[in-house]
Amino acid sequence: MPVASSSRRKSARSRREQSSDRIEEDYPSQHAGNNDDVEGEDDEEAQPRRKLKQEKKTRKQTRRDSESDNDPPAVADDDEDDRIDIENFHDQPLDKKEGGKLSGIAQDWEMIRKQIHQGSFSLAKEVATSLADVLEGDNAKQALSEVDGIMKTLIDIDHEMQSHEKTLSGMHQQLLRGEPVEGAIDLYEKEVKKRVDEFNDRTTRKKYGSNDQYVQFKQGIFEVQNPGENIPPINDFIPREEGDESDDDDELEIGGVTQDYKCPITLRMLENPMKSSTCGHAFSGDAIRDYLKRSPTTGKSCPAAGCSQKLTMAMLVADSSLEKRVKLAARRAQRDEDDSDVDDDEVIE
Structure with a gap:
């Protein structure tokens, strides 16, 4: 039994030594390709890899140099044939x-x-x-x-x-x-x-x-x-100048305009006036609607005295500007009437 044990120990030690020798022989060959400084160990695949690494380093260095340079990049001059002569370039x-x-x-x-x-x-x-x-x-x-x-x-x-x-x-x-x-x-x-x-x-x-x-x-x-007064021709408001026609000729052509704030239908002051787009006559809104209610689309003759124009609801438009003038004129007329009453009282006294 002791002899057998000694023999097994010698055999195991011999196997470990052989394994160690194989590792030492294989190790340099496995790492030789990664050692760039080992002479004679380069293979065909290692050379392109080193070349690629060198190109990347060169590009990075060039980029850093460009970013650190504050001067604007140089622009290549165009050829004389490609330039546009702006001074002599006319509108097309x-x-x-x-x-x-x-x-x-x-x-x-x-x-x-x-x-x-x-x-x-x-x-x-x-x-x-x-x-x-x-x-x-x-x-x-x-x-x-x-x-x-x-x-x-x-x-x-x-x-x-x-x-x-x-x-x-x-x-x-x-x-x-x-x-x-x-x-x-x-x-x-x-x-x-x-x-x-x-x-x-x-x-x-x-x-x-x-x-x-x-x-x-x-x-x-x-x-x-x-x-309540007739509006004179527009030229009465604008002085005549050299080059204008005579006032008499202008009045014959233009004539005066009469603005009546009474509705031709109700004969009272206009309320919510609506004006005809054809003849220009104005009416109280409710009165003209009632007048045309039986024929709103076919129309009837204009109710203003002496006017023969056809009138439909589609021809009527609300006139807010006229409504405001009616109110202002009514207020002014009321003030004039009040002033007249005061003067009469003073005369009586």
């Missing part, structure tokens, strides 16, 4: 495909103009009638003169905006006819200036006397200050 002619753009810009001008038209003109007229109602004498003249200047300025701006709109529309029509538009910028600027200059060269009567907004503005003031 517009063709049909640009016509839609011109039409869109013209519509933008129209939209802006109408917004100003609806807001500013109405405000100026309301301010003027209110001042005419509460002020008298020199105070009224001064205040109304200032509002008159504002109204004329609004009309000037409105015409200038129309000049832009009409010029663009004209260029659009030219393109639709197949005619190219040469020098579009110069043509546009010259045409707008021409239209504005022509308007500014007109006399005051020719600029404002035929403008519906200005006519309504002056008539509204007169109605409030002179309730």
